[in-house]
Amino acid sequence: MDYALERFTAEVTQVLVATGRVPANLIELTTPKPNIPADLALPMFKAAKELGQPPPRLAAELAAAITLPPDSLIGAVTAVGPFLNFSMHPERLAAAVVSEIQATGVNYGHQDDGAGHRIVVDYSAPNIAKRMHVGHIRSTIIGQALVNIYRTLGYAVVGDNHLGDWGKQFGVVLASVERDGKPSAQGEAALEALEAQYARYAAAAKEDPALDEHARLWSLRLEQGDPQARALWQWSVDLTMSAAQRNYDRLGVHIDHAYGESFYEPMLAGVIQDALTNGAAFRDAEGAVVVENLEHLPTFLIQRKDGGTLYMTRDMATILFRVREFQPTQIVYVVGEPQSLHLRQLFALVRTMGYTTTSELIHVAFGTVFDGEGQALSTRRGNMIYLETLLDDAVSRARAVVERKSPDLPEAEKNAVAEAVGVGAVVYNDLYQDPKRNITLDWERMLSTDGNSATYLQYSHARCRSILRRASEDGGASADGDLALLTHPSETRLLKHLARLPEAVREAGARYAPFVIADWCYTTAREFGVFFEQCPVLKADSPALRVARLALVAVTATALKNGLGLLGLKAPERM
RNA sequence: GACCCCGUAGCUCAGUGGAUUAGAGCGCUUCCCUGCGGAGGAAGAGGUCGUGCGUUCGAGUCGCACCGGGGUCGCCA
Known part of the structure; x- marks a missing residue:
């Protein structure tokens, strides 16, 4: 797949080489900072040194020597000091980007870089007979985002859930179940009960060597494949995995294997x-x-x-x-x-x-998760946070917001939106920044519905869909659109940014960094917000412009939804 | 003691050698509802990029040292 941005870059290299004044190996194109009014730049320092000329002069000479082919995606070439700047042709950019997103749809952003290669991703890794807590949450969410990103890059991806289902502690688990019986609760509540039994048994065993010995015996029986021990162990695995599965389903997590x-x-x-x-x-x-x-x-x-x-x-x-x-x-x-x-x-x-x-x-x-007091979350300290309760809490808070903002939605849809928004907030909290950083669990920040938040991204998507819904209700004047009309500065900015999704996916993969996608989504939402403010769509000046803008809104929704999907976030139609 | 991660605005973070002005969000001060969703948009205040030395035509970005925070270091996982 050759996306518009890649074609633009290729063209720039081509026209530079065609001048015959700069060898291809000295062409290192860079993306200029946002305050520079250009889309691609060639800093002339290296080439100038090599060719024994001052950089500004070389830049000016090249600018004069370049000839653009007809229908080029390059709109302008300008020498600015030691830089040679290239800008996209706004009309052709609009046509190229909108039509490629229309053509690829849910596959917009896909690459075939990974064809023929396989990647194993080891993530989640809950401990059997325990609830999933903040550490597993990070692994699960970041891991699934990476899996999504590599699949999009064309790799064959194998997810493997490396369960903590072995080790000495299982002697205590089995002994405690033998002594106290199996908990009757469901989901993580059952695991909570099991954890409590475990703790009671472990404490008692410290005082009573007989209990300790008994646990060691269970451990030995398990390792030797004793059927009763094995059956009890399997029960604890099944119990844990069925609780985990409920969480995975909510998070959009699917892990291929769990050896x-x-x-x-x-x-x-x-x-x-x-x-x-x-x-x-x-x-x-x-x-x-x-x-x-x-x-x-x-x-x-x-x-x-x-x-x-x-x-x-x-x-x-x-x-x-x-x-x-x-x-x-x-x-x-x-x-x-x-x-x-x-x-x-x-x-x-x-x-x-x-x-x-x-x-x-x-x-x-x-990094490690800390609580509001700067203490690492730990079971021993009693400040641990568990996945199921975290999700439930976030969803119920989101439900209250939905009730306030959108009281007219049907009940079922309110619930679905609250689930998408609440779970999305938890997911985004682990994906919006570099994972290496330690994070402080800040409920206000995590559940915030404005600024750089999952809710803002979902809201932006819902606004796009809302416009499109209204347009189809109107019946609309079925004029022919002309994508070349999309030349308002905020339209051009939005289009250029939409064109960057494929490159963002690539960078996210190369850096093992889902936050690159989060950044892209956030900037998309911002650029759309500006466009939305400045460019009327349904009441555009002409029917042709209205059609073109509707197309832009539609591809924005498509691309944004794809980006959100990479992160594991749902994109509701209304909220 | 050794090694690893982090240090950018009051707070949370982008910025992986290049361009007078180092970018966002939150918070703070102001604006914008006779136009499609205000869970929005615009403007403003706010910075010795932890400190110092170095490499380079050019350093928030690379190297070294130091400071501060987090973490790890043979019979747990």
């Missing part, structure tokens, strides 16, 4: 042996398997002295499996920043072991 840590149990002896054979690791005097001096990283273990395996061991096996099963060009881990050392060690180890000769390993790290 989980337990899946890799049979491979663990093999990867430890591989590391020993390869020489990356050695067995120390006490029997633990140690990795030392690897790329100047701190020493770490891949097997305990008692023979037990570790998180690291399972992660090694996970990579081996993913490489064999999917042959990905990349494996992307959407995991909290505190685990960055762990992942650096893991990546370095499997690299030296030769597990990943063709797969690049990427850690998309996200």
Whole structure:
């Protein structure tokens, strides 16, 4: 797909080369800052140095030497000091952008960059027998946005939910269920009860060695595949996943696989042996398997002295499996920043072991969530926030706003809008900025309905749709439109920005940064807001202009909806 | 002690070497409803880009050092 902006860039390069005065390898085009009235610029510093001329003179000479082909997307070429500036041709830009969005529709923004490549994205990763909390929320939301972005770029994407479904703590889980029974509640409430049982049992076991021993026994039975232990474990997995699924459905999250840590149990002896054979690791005097001096990283273990395996061991096996099963060009881990050392060690180890000769390993790290007092959210502190209650709370607040702003909507639609707006606010809170930053949970900021907020984006879309609804109710004068009439400055700005979606998707993918899409959506909404204020659509000066503006409104709605979809946000028709 | 992330307006954030004036939102001060959704639009005040040295024709952007905040560091995940 050659989008208008790409054709424009290609044309600029072409006309520059055609002058014969500047070699192609010295042409590095840049996008000028917004206050510069141009769409593409060539800074002449490098070329001027190479050719032994002052930059401004070279710029002026090139400007004079360039000839534009007929019907060029380039509207103007001007030398400004040491810069050679290129502007788009407004009329042709309008025609090109509107018609390409009309033609591609829901696929506007798609690329085929990723054709033939597969990416595995590891995200969400809830712990079994526990509720999903803020950490999982970030991973889930950022991960799903990345999955959407890579699919749009044409990659085959495999999402994998790396469940925390294994480890010593399951001995306590099973023992506590045996002692206290299964909770009767539903959804996350059932998990909450299970967490409480767990805590009670763990506390009691500290006092009573018999209980502790009993838990260890359950742990052992589970690892040895005892049917009763296995069945109880499976029950806890199912309970957790059905609660998680309700949240996933609300968030528009779909994860292809959920192998989980337990899946890799049979491979663990093999990867430890591989590391020993390869020489990356050695067995120390006490029997633990140690990795030392690897790329100047701190020493770490891949097997305990008692023979037990570790998180690291399972992660090694996970990579081996993913490489064999999917042959990905990349494996992307959407995991909290505190685990960055762990992942650096893991990546370095499997690299030296030769597990990943063709797969690049990427850690998309996200920061920690703090409460209003600047305390990290934690179960122990009692300030933890859980996904289901977070969503419910946000939706009920949104419901109150809908009631106030749109009392005339049917009840069912009010509820649907509140769900879209409330959930959207939670999602956007994790996507509007660089994930590396720590974030403070600020309800006011998160649920704000103006400025750079999910609601503002959804509202802008709804306004577009509202105009289009009214236009079709009018029946409208069925005049022929002329897209070349869209030359008002606010129209041109909006059009130029709409043309940037494909490039924004590309940048978001290259930087593992959904906020690039969020930024694009926000600027789209702003540019539309200005246009809406300055350019009457239904009461445009002429029927032809009205038709052209309706087309612009329609493609704005389409493009904005696509952008919102990449982030996992719904775009209601009314709100 | 070592290593990782962050430091830009009162607050939350964009800005990944280039152009008199470093951009948004929130908050604050004013405007705009005889035009399509005011969950909007316009204008204004508000900045030693943590500090210093360096690299470069050019640094918020790259390097080094320091300061401040967050985090991690062999038998948890």
